[in-house]
Amino acid sequence: MKTLVTYFSQTGNTKKIAEAIYDEITGEKDIKEIKDVSNFEDYDLIFVGSPVMEFNIPKKVTNFISNNVAGKNIAFFMTHAVPEGFEAIKSWTGSIEDFAASGNYLGTFECQGELAQPVYDMLMKSDDPEMKGFAEMSLSGKGQPDEIHIQKAREFAKEIQAKVQ
Numbered sequence: 001m002k003t004l005v006t007y008f009s010q011t012g013n014t015k016k017i018a019e020a021i022y023d024e025i026t027g028e029k030d031i032k033e034i035k036d037v038s039n040f041e042d043y044d045l046i047f048v049g050s051p052v053m054e055f056n057i058p059k060k061v062t063n064f065i066s067n068n069v070a071g072k073n074i075a076f077f078m079t080h081a082v083p084e085g086f087e088a089i090k091s092w093t094g095s096i097e098d099f100a101a102s103g104n105y106l107g108t109f110e111c112q113g114e115l116a117q118p119v120y121d122m123l124m125k126s127d128d129p130e131m132k133g134f135a136e137m138s139l140s141g142k143g144q145p146d147e148i149h150i151q152k153a154r155e156f157a158k159e160i161q162a163k164v165q
Protein backbone atom coordinates (compact mmCIF):
# COMPACT_ATOMS: atom_id res chain seq x y z
CA MET A 1 0.00 0.00 0.00
CA LYS A 2 1.31 3.43 -0.94
CA THR A 3 0.18 6.65 0.76
CA LEU A 4 0.46 10.27 -0.33
CA VAL A 5 0.26 13.18 2.10
CA THR A 6 -0.23 16.38 0.11
CA TYR A 7 -1.00 19.86 1.29
CA PHE A 8 -1.22 23.58 0.65
CA SER A 9 0.16 25.75 3.45
CA GLN A 10 0.84 29.46 3.35
CA THR A 11 2.28 30.03 6.82
CA GLY A 12 3.27 26.51 7.91
CA ASN A 13 0.37 25.42 10.16
CA THR A 14 -1.14 22.90 7.76
CA LYS A 15 2.36 21.72 6.88
CA LYS A 16 2.95 20.83 10.56
CA ILE A 17 -0.16 18.64 10.51
CA ALA A 18 0.93 17.11 7.18
CA GLU A 19 4.29 16.16 8.66
CA ALA A 20 2.69 14.59 11.74
CA ILE A 21 0.39 12.49 9.55
CA TYR A 22 3.28 11.52 7.30
CA ASP A 23 5.42 10.47 10.30
CA GLU A 24 2.69 8.25 11.63
CA ILE A 25 1.83 6.45 8.39
CA THR A 26 3.48 3.09 7.86
CA GLY A 27 4.49 1.52 4.56
CA GLU A 28 5.50 3.22 1.34
CA LYS A 29 4.73 6.95 1.51
CA ASP A 30 5.38 10.36 -0.02
CA ILE A 31 4.81 13.90 1.24
CA LYS A 32 4.47 16.70 -1.32
CA GLU A 33 2.95 20.12 -1.73
CA ILE A 34 -0.16 20.04 -3.91
CA LYS A 35 1.61 22.11 -6.56
CA ASP A 36 4.14 19.28 -6.98
CA VAL A 37 1.55 16.52 -7.48
CA SER A 38 0.13 15.84 -10.93
CA ASN A 39 -2.32 13.06 -10.04
CA PHE A 40 -3.14 10.32 -7.52
CA GLU A 41 -2.46 7.40 -9.84
CA ASP A 42 0.40 5.83 -7.85
CA TYR A 43 -1.39 5.91 -4.50
CA ASP A 44 -3.87 3.75 -2.60
CA LEU A 45 -4.54 6.32 0.13
CA ILE A 46 -4.33 10.11 -0.09
CA PHE A 47 -4.41 12.69 2.69
CA VAL A 48 -5.08 16.22 1.39
CA GLY A 49 -4.57 19.25 3.63
CA SER A 50 -5.44 22.94 3.39
CA PRO A 51 -6.01 26.08 5.44
CA VAL A 52 -9.44 27.70 5.38
CA MET A 53 -9.21 30.99 3.50
CA GLU A 54 -11.92 33.60 3.14
CA PHE A 55 -14.56 31.27 4.57
CA ASN A 56 -13.77 28.54 2.08
CA ILE A 57 -11.35 25.82 1.16
CA PRO A 58 -9.19 27.44 -1.57
CA LYS A 59 -10.25 26.64 -5.15
CA LYS A 60 -6.83 25.26 -6.06
CA VAL A 61 -7.39 22.58 -3.39
CA THR A 62 -11.00 21.72 -4.20
CA ASN A 63 -10.30 21.63 -7.96
CA PHE A 64 -7.36 19.36 -7.33
CA ILE A 65 -9.48 16.98 -5.26
CA SER A 66 -12.38 16.96 -7.74
CA ASN A 67 -10.08 16.23 -10.68
CA ASN A 68 -8.19 13.35 -9.08
CA VAL A 69 -10.31 11.66 -6.46
CA ALA A 70 -12.40 9.21 -8.50
CA GLY A 71 -12.12 5.74 -7.01
CA LYS A 72 -9.46 6.75 -4.46
CA ASN A 73 -9.34 6.45 -0.68
CA ILE A 74 -9.15 10.04 0.54
CA ALA A 75 -8.92 11.77 3.89
CA PHE A 76 -8.68 15.48 4.53
CA PHE A 77 -7.07 17.76 7.09
CA MET A 78 -7.56 21.47 7.53
CA THR A 79 -6.48 24.27 9.82
CA HIS A 80 -8.47 27.43 10.53
CA ALA A 81 -8.18 30.48 12.76
CA VAL A 82 -11.59 30.17 14.40
CA PRO A 83 -11.75 28.02 17.54
CA GLU A 84 -12.63 24.35 17.22
CA GLY A 85 -16.38 23.85 17.51
CA PHE A 86 -17.20 27.10 15.69
CA GLU A 87 -20.39 26.66 13.66
CA ALA A 88 -18.97 27.47 10.18
CA ILE A 89 -16.45 24.60 10.41
CA LYS A 90 -19.26 22.14 9.63
CA SER A 91 -19.91 23.80 6.28
CA TRP A 92 -16.19 23.71 5.39
CA THR A 93 -16.01 20.03 6.26
CA GLY A 94 -19.25 19.44 4.37
CA SER A 95 -17.90 21.07 1.23
CA ILE A 96 -14.85 18.81 1.34
CA GLU A 97 -17.08 15.75 1.58
CA ASP A 98 -18.94 16.99 -1.51
CA PHE A 99 -15.72 17.48 -3.46
CA ALA A 100 -14.49 14.03 -2.42
CA ALA A 101 -17.79 12.37 -3.32
CA SER A 102 -16.56 10.35 -6.29
CA GLY A 103 -13.85 8.78 -4.14
CA ASN A 104 -13.96 6.76 -0.94
CA TYR A 105 -14.06 9.60 1.60
CA LEU A 106 -12.64 8.44 4.94
CA GLY A 107 -12.79 11.49 7.21
CA THR A 108 -11.49 14.95 8.09
CA PHE A 109 -9.16 16.20 10.79
CA GLU A 110 -9.47 19.88 11.68
CA CYS A 111 -7.76 22.11 14.20
CA GLN A 112 -7.04 25.73 14.93
CA GLY A 113 -3.95 27.33 13.40
CA GLU A 114 -2.43 30.65 14.39
CA LEU A 115 -3.67 33.51 12.19
CA ALA A 116 -0.90 35.41 10.38
CA GLN A 117 -0.29 38.82 11.99
CA PRO A 118 -0.96 40.91 8.84
CA VAL A 119 -4.38 39.27 8.43
CA TYR A 120 -5.15 39.81 12.12
CA ASP A 121 -4.16 43.50 11.80
CA MET A 122 -6.28 43.90 8.68
CA LEU A 123 -9.34 42.37 10.36
CA MET A 124 -8.90 44.53 13.46
CA LYS A 125 -8.84 47.66 11.26
CA SER A 126 -12.05 46.65 9.51
CA ASP A 127 -15.21 48.68 10.05
CA ASP A 128 -17.18 45.44 10.02
CA PRO A 129 -17.75 44.23 13.62
CA GLU A 130 -18.01 40.65 12.34
CA MET A 131 -14.46 40.87 10.96
CA LYS A 132 -13.18 42.31 14.25
CA GLY A 133 -14.98 39.47 15.97
CA PHE A 134 -13.08 36.93 13.85
CA ALA A 135 -9.80 38.61 14.74
CA GLU A 136 -10.63 38.38 18.44
CA MET A 137 -11.68 34.75 18.14
CA SER A 138 -8.38 33.92 16.46
CA LEU A 139 -6.40 34.96 19.54
CA SER A 140 -7.06 31.60 21.19
CA GLY A 141 -5.13 30.06 18.27
CA LYS A 142 -1.77 31.60 19.22
CA GLY A 143 0.90 28.90 18.96
CA GLN A 144 -1.45 26.42 17.27
CA PRO A 145 -1.19 23.71 16.19
CA ASP A 146 0.57 22.72 19.41
CA GLU A 147 1.89 19.31 20.54
CA ILE A 148 -1.56 18.16 21.68
CA HIS A 149 -3.00 18.81 18.22
CA ILE A 150 0.00 17.24 16.52
CA GLN A 151 -0.63 14.14 18.61
CA LYS A 152 -4.33 14.17 17.63
CA ALA A 153 -3.31 14.39 13.98
CA ARG A 154 -1.10 11.33 14.47
CA GLU A 155 -4.03 9.42 15.94
CA PHE A 156 -6.21 10.48 13.01
CA ALA A 157 -3.57 9.19 10.57
CA LYS A 158 -3.52 5.82 12.33
CA GLU A 159 -7.31 5.53 12.36
CA ILE A 160 -7.58 6.37 8.66
CA GLN A 161 -4.85 3.97 7.67
CA ALA A 162 -6.52 1.20 9.66
CA LYS A 163 -9.70 1.73 7.60
CA VAL A 164 -7.98 0.78 4.36
CA GLN A 165 -5.73 -2.07 5.53
Ligand SMILES: Cc1cc2nc3c(=O)[nH]c(=O)nc-3n(C[C@H](O)[C@H](O)[C@H](O)COP(=O)(O)O)c2cc1C
Binds near residue numbers: 051056079116
Ligand atom coordinates in the same frame (compact mmCIF):
# COMPACT_ATOMS: atom_id res chain seq x y z
C1 LIG B 1 -5.95 35.32 3.53
C2 LIG B 1 -6.38 34.45 4.69
C3 LIG B 1 -7.73 34.18 4.87
C4 LIG B 1 -8.15 33.38 5.96
N1 LIG B 1 -9.47 33.12 6.10
C5 LIG B 1 -9.89 32.36 7.16
C6 LIG B 1 -11.27 32.05 7.36
O1 LIG B 1 -12.13 32.42 6.57
N2 LIG B 1 -11.62 31.32 8.44
C7 LIG B 1 -10.70 30.86 9.34
O2 LIG B 1 -11.08 30.20 10.31
N3 LIG B 1 -9.38 31.11 9.17
C8 LIG B 1 -8.95 31.85 8.11
N4 LIG B 1 -7.62 32.11 7.94
C9 LIG B 1 -6.67 31.56 8.91
C10 LIG B 1 -5.98 30.30 8.41
O3 LIG B 1 -6.91 29.34 7.95
C11 LIG B 1 -5.17 29.67 9.55
O4 LIG B 1 -4.30 30.59 10.13
C12 LIG B 1 -4.42 28.48 9.03
O5 LIG B 1 -3.92 27.72 10.10
C13 LIG B 1 -3.27 28.87 8.11
O6 LIG B 1 -2.69 27.70 7.63
P1 LIG B 1 -1.27 27.69 6.91
O7 LIG B 1 -0.27 28.16 7.91
O8 LIG B 1 -1.06 26.26 6.55
O9 LIG B 1 -1.35 28.56 5.72
C14 LIG B 1 -7.19 32.86 6.87
C15 LIG B 1 -5.84 33.15 6.66
C16 LIG B 1 -5.43 33.93 5.60
C17 LIG B 1 -3.95 34.20 5.41
